[in-house]
Amino acid sequence: MQNKSSETKMKNKRIIVVGATGRVGREILSILQELHIPRRHITAAASAHSRGMLLDYGDEKIEVKDLDTIDFSNYDIGLFSAGSSVSEKYAPIAANTGCFVIDNTSFFRMHEDIPLIVPEINFSDLRNYDSKIIANPNCSTIQMVMALKPLHDCFSLKEVVVSTYQAVSGAGQKGVDELQMQINDILNNRIPGHNHFKKQIAFNLIPQIDSFGDLDYTKEEWKMINETKKILGINDLIITATCVRVPVFTGHAVSVFAKFEKGININHAIESLNDFEGIKVIDNISDYEFATPIDSAGKNEVFVSRIRKHPDLNNALSFWCVSDNLRKGAALNAIQIAERL
Numbered sequence: 001m002q003n004k005s006s007e008t009k010m011k012n013k014r015i016i017v018v019g020a021t022g023r024v025g026r027e028i029l030s031i032l033q034e035l036h037i038p039r040r041h042i043t044a045a046a047s048a049h050s051r052g053m054l055l056d057y058g059d060e061k062i063e064v065k066d067l068d069t070i071d072f073s074n075y076d077i078g079l080f081s082a083g084s085s086v087s088e089k090y091a092p093i094a095a096n097t098g099c100f101v102i103d104n105t106s107f108f109r110m111h112e113d114i115p116l117i118v119p120e121i122n123f124s125d126l127r128n129y130d131s132k133i134i135a136n137p138n139c140s141t142i143q144m145v146m147a148l149k150p151l152h153d154c155f156s157l158k159e160v161v162v163s164t165y166q167a168v169s170g171a172g173q174k175g176v177d178e179l180q181m182q183i184n185d186i187l188n189n190r191i192p193g194h195n196h197f198k199k200q201i202a203f204n205l206i207p208q209i210d211s212f213g214d215l216d217y218t219k220e221e222w223k224m225i226n227e228t229k230k231i232l233g234i235n236d237l238i239i240t241a242t243c244v245r246v247p248v249f250t251g252h253a254v255s256v257f258a259k260f261e262k263g264i265n266i267n268h269a270i271e272s273l274n275d276f277e278g279i280k281v282i283d284n285i286s287d288y289e290f291a292t293p294i295d296s297a298g299k300n301e302v303f304v305s306r307i308r309k310h311p312d313l314n315n316a317l318s319f320w321c322v323s324d325n326l327r328k329g330a331a332l333n334a335i336q337i338a339e340r341l
Contacts, residue, residue, distance in 0.1 A: 010339055011037055016075045016099075018090065019082025020044035020055060020064055023173055024104055027331035028079050033058045035335070045070050046082065073097040077338050080104060081330065095132035100341055102334045106219075108135040109227055116230050118142055119336045120277045121149045125233075134337055137231060138223040139329030140164045140243065144254050145231050146279060146302040146328070147321045150272040152232060155260035155315070159238040162224065165246045165253040166209060167293060168201060170325050175201075179247055197245065206245040218243060251293025252325040259316045266309045269317060273304050278328070283307050296322040300332055 015037065019025040025044070032042060039060045045067045046053070053064040067086070072078060072094035080087050081104035091101045091108070108114040115122075115129045116137055126134070137145075144162060151157065168175035174196045182192035182202035192200055199206045210219035217225075221241040229237050246253075274281050280301040282291045291303035302323045310316035323329055 010035060011041070013037075013076040013338070014041055014043075014074060015077045015079065015338070016043040016045055016070065016072070018045050018067060018078055018080045019086065019104075020062070021046045021050045021053060022081060023169055023176075024081040024326060024330045026055065027326045028081065028335065029055060029057055029062065031327070031331055031335050043070075043075070071097075072099045075099045077102065077341070079334050079338065081334075091133050099132065100338070101133045102136060102337050103133060104136045104330050104334055106138065106223060108133055109137065109223070110230065111135075116227060117337055118145055118231055118333060119340050121145060122231055122233070123337070123340050136330065136334045136337070137227050138220070139170055139323075139325040140166060140220075140252050140254055141224050141227045141231070142329050142333055143252060143302045143321055143323035144224070144256060145228055146276070146323075147256070147273065147304050147319060148228075148258065149232065150276040150279070151258065151260070151269055151317075152234070154268060154272050155262040155264060157232065157234060157237060157258060158261050158315075159259040160228070160240075161257040162239070162241045163255045164209075164220075164224070164241065164243045165248070165255070165293075166220075166243060167248040167250050167252055167325055168245065169250050170209075170252065170329075171196065171245070175245075176249060179249065183247075201245060201247050203247060205247075207242065209243040209245050217241070248293050250298075250324060250326060251296045251322055252329060253293055253320065253322045255318070255320050257310075257316065257318045259313065261315070263314045264309050264317050266307070266317065270307055273307070278302055279304055281305070281307070290320065291322045293322050296324045298327070299324055300327055302328055 044062045044064045048066045050064045051066040054061040078094045078101045084105040084107040087103045087105045087107045116135045168179045178196045185192040220243040224241040283305045290305035304321045306320040
């Protein structure tokens with residue numbers, strides 16, 4: 001994930017995790033601990049409601065501070081994952097003190113003056129911006145563009161059709177709790193209720209993530225469409241998305257059909273994916289070797305499987321990829337940005 005020099009530089013940085021009590025915030029703390037960032041350089045912040053809560057940091061504890069009491073001039077890096085309204089209010093305050101803000105929410109992603117970064121793909125875009133705020137993309141967008149980028153470099157991407165299969169942890173702790181509750185109800189012969197999702201999620205699929213918007217696409221689908229164009233720098237890319245919530249706790253999956261300007265050499269395509277930083281190809285169908293969400297849980301890579309050329313179109317292929325949505329889809333990507341900074 002990092003080399004020695006980047007790890008050493010991170011060890012000397014003062015880091016504040018905003019939204020530390022949420023699922024992504026806790027994952028950020030877990031990865032920082034894996035990087036051996038000293039406890040004394042880490043501050044955890046959240047709303048006043050969570051003030052005083054103790055969070056695990058390896059064998060140590062971190063006491064949560066009230067966000068309203070924070071002086072951001074004391075920090076080099078702010079890792080934000082507390083919701084769009086919190087980022088809207090506090091990220092500019094932090095940035096104005098000189099603190100770099102890496103924001104996991106959707107608030108800044110499509111702002112023209114804010115970079116939207118997947119480090120393996122477009123970290124160099126930062127030189128085109130004069131901003132202390134850096135946006136972290138949508139979880140499903142990250143894993144899809146990770147696989148599309150090396151293919152685009154080889155064959156020139158033209159069109160994408162994607163369907164996502166997104167775990168309930170992408171909806172936060174309430175989503176996880178609702179799935180667990182419904183499973184327990186059904187196994188104990190009780191009628192399951194639902195509050196967080198619009199339909200029952202246990203043993204079911206819900207073809208809606210976030211609210212509906214223009215042309216009856218959901219906000220999640222528009223995120224994938226617009227963010228993909230911005231990250232890859234292909235403004236005329238034709239892309240459509242269908243985002244589906246599935247009864248899986250951790251690990252998003254995407255099924256992608258992609259068309260290119262050039263004809264596809266499937267061996268070249270697989271080789272380009274294998275050689276791309278952060279991608280791991282698992283694709284041996286004769287031995288039933290392909291990646292599933294369970295295989296990605298707790299791991300940093302984006303796993304790509306079922307890579308196959310279209311039977312009728314010389315310039316098209318399909319693939320399946322999975323990734324831990326709390327890691328590369330959120331916390332890990334943010335920390336990788338911080339490392340490279």
